[in-house]
Amino acid sequence: MSRYPLISSGTIIESTPEESVQSPIISIRQLGKSFQSGAGKKAVRYQVLKDVDLSINKGEFFILLGPSGCGKSTLLNLIAGFEKQTEGELLVGGEVVDRPGKERAMVFQHPDASLFPWLNVRENIEFGLRMQGMRKGERKAISDRYIELAGLTGHERKFPRELSGGMKQRVQIARVLANEPDILLMDEPLGALDAFTRRVMQEELVRIWSETKKTIIFVTHDIQEAVLLGGRIGIMSIGPDSRVFEIMDNRLEYPRDLTSREFNLIQKKLQGIFQDDLYFHL
Numbered sequence: 001m002s003r004y005p006l007i008s009s010g011t012i013i014e015s016t017p018e019e020s021v022q023s024p025i026i027s028i029r030q031l032g033k034s035f036q037s038g039a040g041k042k043a044v045r046y047q048v049l050k051d052v053d054l055s056i057n058k059g060e061f062f063i064l065l066g067p068s069g070c071g072k073s074t075l076l077n078l079i080a081g082f083e084k085q086t087e088g089e090l091l092v093g094g095e096v097v098d099r100p101g102k103e104r105a106m107v108f109q110h111p112d113a114s115l116f117p118w119l120n121v122r123e124n125i126e127f128g129l130r131m132q133g134m135r136k137g138e139r140k141a142i143s144d145r146y147i148e149l150a151g152l153t154g155h156e157r158k159f160p161r162e163l164s165g166g167m168k169q170r171v172q173i174a175r176v177l178a179n180e181p182d183i184l185l186m187d188e189p190l191g192a193l194d195a196f197t198r199r200v201m202q203e204e205l206v207r208i209w210s211e212t213k214k215t216i217i218f219v220t221h222d223i224q225e226a227v228l229l230g231g232r233i234g235i236m237s238i239g240p241d242s243r244v245f246e247i248m249d250n251r252l253e254y255p256r257d258l259t260s261r262e263f264n265l266i267q268k269k270l271q272g273i274f275q276d277d278l279y280f281h282l
């Protein structure tokens with residue numbers, strides 16, 4: 001039962017009942033994750049996530065929103081299969097997640113960590129396809145499509161060191177898309193960009209999502225970014241024992257107008273939750 005009445009004017013903001021998610025692509029039940037620090041008698045367990053329940057539909061743009069350290073990356077890493085949960089169930093496409101899979105792709109905050117500096121833009125985008133043994137002509141057809149989609153036309157021959165931060169992030173996104181995953185896991189992918197580039201990339205991302213209809217789980221601690229991008233916004237408690245304690249429906253039409261009354265209403269509602277004393281005692 002929610003402590004926060006999110007229903008405001010009309011149907012713009014609503015809390016989603018769990019039952020409304022039909023045959024989810026991701027299904028998380030009573031999930032927990034703890035880490036052990038130290039060894040022997042001095043070992044301490046830290047319960048990052050506890051009792052996380054979450055269902056995500058195919059094609060959703062889902063936001064995980066919460067303050068630094070609450071466990072957003074941990075939850076994303078579990079979905080990616082990089083880590084294993086200590087309690088509960090995690091299914092993707094009805095299958096238990098116990099390792100990374102081709103159908104799930106992670107986009108990291110710092111593209112430098114994932115791009116190969118000795119490969120140019122096209123070669124970086126085609127890398128996964130080449131590893132699969134795909135022939136040159138076929139690879140080129142796919143990379144052409146994603147180069148265009150990511151707004152990189154004309155920059156194909158540049159190397160990562162010759163690109164701006166926003167362009168590098170576009171290359172990372174294009175490379176991930178070229179491998180045709182069903183699910184994009186994005187861990188604060190725009191966090192390292194300046195405000196202007198970030199706004200441009202947010203618009204690009206909405207465009208790419210509406211053209212590809214991928215399922216996106218996007219992590220952020222930025223309320224405005226959450227309202228700008230998310231169809232549903234999962235709000236995490238502060239932790240330890242963090243969980244997704246509320247899910248807000250955001251039915252504003254894309255592309256969204258940051259200056260509209262409705263936009264500001266949703267933003268204020270979210271700000272209210274994080275400023276409420278109750279939030280710190282969840």
Ligand SMILES: Nc1ncnc2c1ncn2[C@@H]1O[C@H](COP(=O)(O)OP(=O)(O)OP(=O)(O)O)[C@@H](O)[C@H]1O
Binds near residue numbers: 036048069071221
């Ligand atoms: N491998 C690990 N070993 C021990 N503790 C960990 C490990 N990974 C994460 N934690 C702990 O789990 C908690 C949540 O970390 P996490 O990185 O998931 O937070 P976050 O919400 O992504 O934060 P941020 O917004 O700063 O990225 C933190 O207290 C962190 O110290």
Ligand SMILES: [Mg+2]
Binds near residue numbers: 072073074187
């Ligand atoms: Mg993180």
